[in-house]
Amino acid sequence: ETTFNMARNFACLAFLSVSISRSRHHAVESFSATGQYGDSIKIVGLPGGQIQSLPGMYVKTFRRWIVEEINHDNVECATDEKKSSGSASSLVMEPIYGAGVSDLPYNGGWVNPTTIDELWWPKDLDTLQTRPVLNVLFKSGVLSYVSVGLDVRVPRYKHGQDGIEEISWRNYGMNSQPISRIWTSLSIAMEKLFHVEGFILLENYDESKNTQNHEVLFPSIDVQAVMQKVVTFVGEVDALSPIGEGFHIVSFPMSNIWVDVPNPELGMRMDEESGETNGSTFKIVCMATSEPFATKLLDMDEDLLTMSSTSVLEVVVSRTANGRDSPYLPEPYKELYLS
Numbered sequence: 001e002t003t004f005n006m007a008r009n010f011a012c013l014a015f016l017s018v019s020i021s022r023s024r025h026h027a028v029e030s031f032s033a034t035g036q037y038g039d040s041i042k043i044v045g046l047p048g049g050q051i052q053s054l055p056g057m058y059v060k061t062f063r064r065w066i067v068e069e070i071n072h073d074n075v076e077c078a079t080d081e082k083k084s085s086g087s088a089s090s091l092v093m094e095p096i097y098g099a100g101v102s103d104l105p106y107n108g109g110w111v112n113p114t115t116i117d118e119l120w121w122p123k124d125l126d127t128l129q130t131r132p133v134l135n136v137l138f139k140s141g142v143l144s145y146v147s148v149g150l151d152v153r154v155p156r157y158k159h160g161q162d163g164i165e166e167i168s169w170r171n172y173g174m175n176s177q178p179i180s181r182i183w184t185s186l187s188i189a190m191e192k193l194f195h196v197e198g199f200i201l202l203e204n205y206d207e208s209k210n211t212q213n214h215e216v217l218f219p220s221i222d223v224q225a226v227m228q229k230v231v232t233f234v235g236e237v238d239a240l241s242p243i244g245e246g247f248h249i250v251s252f253p254m255s256n257i258w259v260d261v262p263n264p265e266l267g268m269r270m271d272e273e274s275g276e277t278n279g280s281t282f283k284i285v286c287m288a289t290s291e292p293f294a295t296k297l298l299d300m301d302e303d304l305l306t307m308s309s310t311s312v313l314e315v316v317v318s319r320t321a322n323g324r325d326s327p328y329l330p331e332p333y334k335e336l337y338l339s
Contacts, residue, residue, distance in 0.1 A: 039116055043145055045185035045309035059179070060114045062247040064099035066133070066151065066170075067091050067233055069253075091233050093243075093250070097171045097332070100248075109330040115175035119284065119315040121261070122173060124322040124337065125154050129258040132196050132218055132286060133251040134189075134226045135179060141237060141244045143230075146189040147180035147311040148196050148288035149251055154336065155258070169336055173323060179249065180286075182305075182312040188290065194223045196254060197294035200262060201283040214298060217284060218259055226252045264319055286313040 039056030046052065071089045098110030121128055135149035154169040170177060188194065198217035229252050237243065243250065264281055287294040289310035297305060305312065323329065323337040 041116070041180070042182045042306060043184070044182060044306045044311075045188040049307070051306055056116045056181075059116075059249075060100075060112060061103075062100050062114075062137075062249050063242070064096040064114065064177070064249045064251070065093050065243065066096060066251045066253070067093045067229070069229065091229065091236065093233075096177060096251075099171070099177065109332045110171055111174050111330065113171040113174065113177040115178050115315065116181055117315055118175045119152065119178055119261075119317045120173065120175040120320045121264075121317060122320050122323040122337075124324050125172065127155060128261040129153050129155055130217075130261055130284075131256075131258050132198055132221060132254045134196070134223060134230070134254060134288070136230060136250045136252065137183065138243045138248045138250060140246065141241065143186055143234065145183045146186055146288070147183040148286045148313050149180060150178050150198075150284065150286060150313060150315075151251060151253055152176060152178070152261075153258070156336070171332075172336060173333065178284075178313060178315045180288075180311050180313040182310065184288065184309050184311045188309045189223060189288070190227060191290045192224070193290040193292065194288065195290075195294075196221045196223060196286065196288045198284065198286040199295070199298065201285045201298065214285075214295070217286070218255065218257075220294070221254050223254070223288065226254050261317065264317055281316065281318075283314055283316050287311065 040053040041056055041059055043052045043054065068091070069089050070092050096113065098107060098112050099114050100112070101107045102110060102112035130150050130152045133149040133151045135147045136143060137145045137147075152170065154172045156167040156169060158165050158167060197220050200215040200217050202213050202215070233250075233252070242248075261284070262282070285298065287297055287310055289297065289308060291297060291308055291310065294310075297308065297310060300308075323333060329337060
């Protein structure tokens, strides 16, 4: 069994190497190297320092999935030589509802949650939580590019057969599932120093106090462990997989710990002269890079940033109107906003 697993892993690694080579050829065919769009996604880390782009509106039509690692306790493992019991795990791929199918007749009423530059937070949702993910772009089953991502949810709890059951509402409306504005190549992601860091970038801060204009959302996380999950996942993809045709963004969580997103309204203050209320608006900025300190990239010029082959996610967090007040609230959201 050990020999078989080693052979399978070596085969998967070989497939990854082939995918890197194939993705370089697909890039010229699939992505525009000259198109300039206001919401275009840059692709860096390509041979010869090339920078290619893809229209953001097109990317929002891609199907999206998340791969969770499910642990199975007290699983009996039987071989010809011995029997043992313990824990095992498997990777389960689930769709992100509405992503890439909102314009189709079988969308179930879900809106498209994918966003590039904004993260909306309806005022009747008390809590938003997030955790970092590695997003992998598949083109007809072939790994093409990777990027840093955020898995955002509204946590909910209900009584189930085994006690309290936790529910993650990922699609709680438009602009609820962000993706990066800069992606990078698979070969960059396989470098040993490649890691992910996340920050809260403050828009309104007091420079006179000589304080930093950013806070840590989550510390540096090495990518090598999640890349091993990508290897395992690729080894299990077959011809019947739904990601076998077209473009798909598959998210691999890098942490089991959810972090509360700060509420922009908590920092509101009254201007004594104008009497107006000002909010402490902020951005969430995440970077996947081989540079040792991502904080040094926060103020870097855009051209230098792309030269570093860094993947960048950057969204403005905004409070929006109550979801329950919408006169056109789609059916799937009624459980979240009206119950």
